[in-house]
């Protein structure tokens with residue numbers, strides 16, 4: 001749990017972060033989104049005191065961050081950056097084991113945890129003896145995440161963790177992130193300037209501009225009830241794809257036609273599946289079946305668009 005109140009960072013004439021307040025609940029993912037220079041990284045780095053605030057307060061799990069010993073605070077907060085910061089002369093196993101070794105875990109416990117993590121990030125155990133330069137960028141980034149999670153911090157801060165990767169790998173890793181229980185249960189603050197990423201991964205999104213938090217809310221709130229013109233404009237050119245990340249098959253179900261027969265080869269998906277993910281499975285005559293209130297609903301490529309258009313009309317009315 002993170003509580004931020006009236007946080008400000010002043011660099012001589014420049015106010016990098018200007019009176020920002022927000023909470024991050026336990027197990028929640030908050031994305032800090034915004035244009036370059038809007039104060040996202042400065043805000044993030046103040047949370048683990050890599051940057052000391054000019055004024056304002058930060059409570060980490062109920063305790064004022066300023067009253068904490070730095071090494072204890074950083075142990076409680078995992079940190080992932082764009083270029084991973086892996087040590088090139090350490091093997092993957094030794095990189096992941098870094099913090100547990102600092103904490104003097106016994107070697108058996110470290111080995112077990114390292115193996116658990118390499119499995120979690122879906123790399124073969126043979127990679128444990130490899131060096132970072134022998135891995136692809138996407139694999140290194142997964143190792144960076146494993147290293148940050150190694151000592152089971154309650155909070156994870158991520159600064160553009162996928163920023164250096166190509167769009168296909170990014171989207172692949174995003175999907176993996178969403179499926180990892182250990183990540184889903186963490187309290188996470190992540191910085192990105194990628195709107196799709198924010199909508200895919202964030203329970204809530206804080207949109208920053210000029211050092212100020214322009215709006216904080218669920219992706220749906222930002223999209224459908226923008227607090228000001230800046231917020232509206234920010235999402236305007238990606239409005240449709242963002243809707244697909246915002247709404248689920250369940251949201252769509254009232255607008256789909258009743259169908260009495262289910263195509264035998266239809267794909268079954270859970271009703272909370274987001275439309276963006278569902279669309280990836282729909283092509284040609286393929287259909288998806290999902291269950292709402294113990295009824296099966298079918299959706300095809302030809303029925304999804306009229307239904308979505310009705311849903312959007314209803315939402316904006």
Ligand SMILES: Nc1ncnc2c1ncn2[C@@H]1O[C@H](COP(=O)(O)OP(=O)(O)OP(=O)(O)O)[C@@H](O)[C@H]1O
Nearest residue numbers: 011014016034035036037038039040041042043193
């Ligand atoms: N050490 C510093 N000294 C002076 N100004 C700084 C310093 N660090 C950051 N700034 C300024 O503070 C503002 C916010 O920077 P910050 O890095 O937090 O933005 P950001 O939103 O993370 O941007 P980006 O997406 O480009 O990383 C910028 O105008 C930046 O130039």
